[in-house]
Amino acid sequence: MRYQSTRGNSPQQSFLEILLGGLAPDGGLYLPVEYPQVSPAQLDSWRSLTYADLAYEVLSLYCDDIPEEDLRALLRKTYTEQVYCNGRKADNAKDISPLHWLGEEGGTRLGLLSLSNGPTLAFKDMAMQLLGNLFEYALKRSGQKLNILGATSGDTGSAAEYAMRGKEGVNVFMLSPRGKMSAFQSAQMYSLQDPNIFNLAVAGVFDDCQDIVKAVSNDHVFKVKYRIGTVNSINWGRVVAQVVYYFQGYLLATQSSSEKVSFTVPSGNFGNICAGHIARMMGLPIAHLVAATNENDVLNEFFSTGVYRARKSAETLHTSSPSMDISKASNFERFVFDLVGKDGAQTAAMFKQVDTAGGFDISQELIFQEMGQYGFQSGRSTHQNRLDTIRNVDQQYNIMIDTHTADGVKVARDYLEPGIPMIVLETALPIKFEETIEIALGRPAECPEAFKDIKSKPQRVENIDADVNQVKTFLATHLD
Ligand SMILES: Cc1ncc(COP(=O)(O)O)c(C=O)c1O
Numbered sequence: 001m002r003y004q005s006t007r008g009n010s011p012q013q014s015f016l017e018i019l020l021g022g023l024a025p026d027g028g029l030y031l032p033v034e035y036p037q038v039s040p041a042q043l044d045s046w047r048s049l050t051y052a053d054l055a056y057e058v059l060s061l062y063c064d065d066i067p068e069e070d071l072r073a074l075l076r077k078t079y080t081e082q083v084y085c086n087g088r089k090a091d092n093a094k095d096i097s098p099l100h101w102l103g104e105e106g107g108t109r110l111g112l113l114s115l116s117n118g119p120t121l122a123f124k125d126m127a128m129q130l131l132g133n134l135f136e137y138a139l140k141r142s143g144q145k146l147n148i149l150g151a152t153s154g155d156t157g158s159a160a161e162y163a164m165r166g167k168e169g170v171n172v173f174m175l176s177p178r179g180k181m182s183a184f185q186s187a188q189m190y191s192l193q194d195p196n197i198f199n200l201a202v203a204g205v206f207d208d209c210q211d212i213v214k215a216v217s218n219d220h221v222f223k224v225k226y227r228i229g230t231v232n233s234i235n236w237g238r239v240v241a242q243v244v245y246y247f248q249g250y251l252l253a254t255q256s257s258s259e260k261v262s263f264t265v266p267s268g269n270f271g272n273i274c275a276g277h278i279a280r281m282m283g284l285p286i287a288h289l290v291a292a293t294n295e296n297d298v299l300n301e302f303f304s305t306g307v308y309r310a311r312k313s314a315e316t317l318h319t320s321s322p323s324m325d326i327s328k329a330s331n332f333e334r335f336v337f338d339l340v341g342k343d344g345a346q347t348a349a350m351f352k353q354v355d356t357a358g359g360f361d362i363s364q365e366l367i368f369q370e371m372g373q374y375g376f377q378s379g380r381s382t383h384q385n386r387l388d389t390i391r392n393v394d395q396q397y398n399i400m401i402d403t404h405t406a407d408g409v410k411v412a413r414d415y416l417e418p419g420i421p422m423i424v425l426e427t428a429l430p431i432k433f434e435e436t437i438e439i440a441l442g443r444p445a446e447c448p449e450a451f452k453d454i455k456s457k458p459q460r461v462e463n464i465d466a467d468v469n470q471v472k473t474f475l476a477t478h479l480d
């Protein structure tokens with residue numbers, strides 16, 4: 001499989017060639033030149049597979065420069081009960097991403113796909129653990145070292161650091177928005193003392209952190225000299241690993257490939273739902289993909305009006321679903337590339353307009369009228385909706401959900417269609433946002449044993465301005 005940039009001005013490359021670099025040289029994001037197709041019969045033949053073997057079927061369509069036996073071994077090493085039973089009872093863990101039906105609502109079944117059973121209690125572990133093993137594999141083959149520069153709003157950071165700690169030849173430099181994550185999220189990252197992990201608390205919001213990552217990646221001389229890679233969903237490896245659980249969720253929810261399901265996805269950087277879009281483009285029978293935003297509702301605005309207006313840092317609100325406090329969703333560019341018929345020049349022009357004029361408006365264009373074919377719907381959830389939904393799901397179904405998943409359930413309920421099961425992606429465990437859970441339910445969230453004393457551990461973090469040059473200087477002084 002060859003990969004092309006969404007900006008149309010980079011050479012096509014193979015999976016292993018793009019894995020360590022992340023952003024394409026022209027500033028775009030990589031996508032496969034075509035989406036491999038999965039037939040209904042093929043889909044049905046995957047019903048009895050383990051998660052690891054299902055992942056093999058999906059990923060082997062994309063990573064054809066990794067020998068079959070190596071890829072299968074990497075996936076079986078990654079998707080184990082030992083890695084993915086955190087915070088859940090072990091009887092469900094063999095499914096890796098179990099599906100829990102909440103109940104019947106609006107003439108259909110409403111369910112939660114559990115994706116937060118991994119080491120850091122958020123869905124990021126589903127792809128990040130694999131990325132860690134893929135990096136190790138690729139670096140061993142090439143004899144290279146890798147310095148990861150990442151941006152987090154709370155969950156990617158810890159998932160990446162737990163996946164990369166102790167990995168030979170890998171350093172992680174993680175930018176996080178100072179004071180904007182939950183105490184639990186900060187403690188998960190900042191308490192790590194491993195010499196290959198560096199936490200930088202940026203005076204800004206997540207978008208500032210992501211802009212710095214992109215600016216450093218776009219300085220090709222610096223990038224090559226310091227061997228900079230990325231673990232954000234900028235990296236295709238992250239997105240493609242997330243495609244797998246849409247297949248898993250679909251197979252768990254249905255009896256045959258003639259059935260359709262819809263997914264609601266709590267959305268911020270648009271990586272998770274972009275993986276759903278790709279699964280749908282591959283032929284997975286998804287009726288709708290519902291993007292659920294919090295008060296930072298750029299994506300909801302776009303899907304409802306055709307106007308994309310990225311907010312400035314100062315306009316980005318600090319909410320009680322803080323991991324979705326994002327106003328410049330990077331993966332949105334991948335969808336736009338498909339929307340404009342894989343026209344790299346047009347995509348580049350549209351995102352140049354985002355930089356110069358703050359956004360674009362396609363409300364009067366044919367592509368907006370035809371956008372229905374991609375199955376997107378969207379909605380917005382507020383702090384009060386979040387509290388109400390956490391309470392209501394707890395009372396009605398005796399299940400405690402986190403604030404982001406609550407945004408998902410709130411919006412999903414607005415889009416229930418009789419006869420089409422609705423699966424909400426559960427993106428984190430409640431303990432990560434325990435302050436809000438306490439407000440909503442008046443009792444604490446359950447905390448897995450491994451994290452009981454996390455907030456009292458000593459923390460190691462450096463403060464830094466939202467300034468590319470300061471970050472480059474930090475990297476240069478910590479690398480040879
Ligand atoms: C808990 C949680 N939910 C939802 C999201 C949004 O996912 P995405 O950024 O892939 O849209 C994130 C961050 O990415 C998250 O950490």
Ligand SMILES: N[C@@H](CCOP(=O)(O)O)C(=O)O
Nearest residue numbers: 152153154155156232233271
């Ligand atoms: N919500 C994320 C933000 C980064 O998203 P990514 O999927 O691009 O890594 C976080 O929790 O850090």
